[in-house]
Amino acid sequence: MTQKKKETVAVTPEQEARVNDALLLQAQGGDADAARTLFNEKSKRIRPVRFSECNTLEQLKTAFEDYMAQADVTKAESEHAVKAFDRLFKLMVAQEEAEILRGKQLGQVSGLMLVPVASIADWETEAERSQAILKLQARN
Structure with missing residues (x-):
């Protein structure tokens, strides 16, 4: 047995609008299949x-x-x-x-010293920030 592959065809927005308009006219004329197709296509569209x-x-x-x-x-x-x-x-x-x-x-305290219990990267960042604050205070 051979299996047929489904081919997808790119449809431009203008072509899609024409098809939708044609389906809408057929649905308004009483074509139940056109109305069902239009409803199914509308239900598949998702707004962002x-x-x-x-x-x-x-x-x-x-x-x-x-x-x-x-x-x-x-x-x-x-x-x-x-x-x-x-x-x-x-x-x-x-x-x-x-x-x-x-x-x-960062708020855990051991004695009088603040001991950050965090990852090494967080500790290094906090140490650099602390050193910068100390330098500013020493200059003032």
Whole structure:
């Protein structure tokens, strides 16, 4: 048996618009197949989700609510938005937890000396910052 490979053909936006217009006219004329095809094609289109521009969880929540409150959100768009929201939400929560942990580690005190319990790179950065502050204080 031989299997036929499906060939994909690039369609320009103008050609797509003409096909959609023709399907719309046929659907308005009572062609159920044209209406079904038009509905299926519309449900596959997904508007871009701009959640990556959000810097805080509150901004992310507001952007998600605004997107989902649109009257013409399709099922594919809502599923895409939920996945994008979940992915970014988990990333933001992990970053906040890491920041809190880093703050706790730098705040641990042993005797009278502040001992940073962090990675070597963080410790080196903190040491350089501390030396710069000491130099400024010595000059004043």
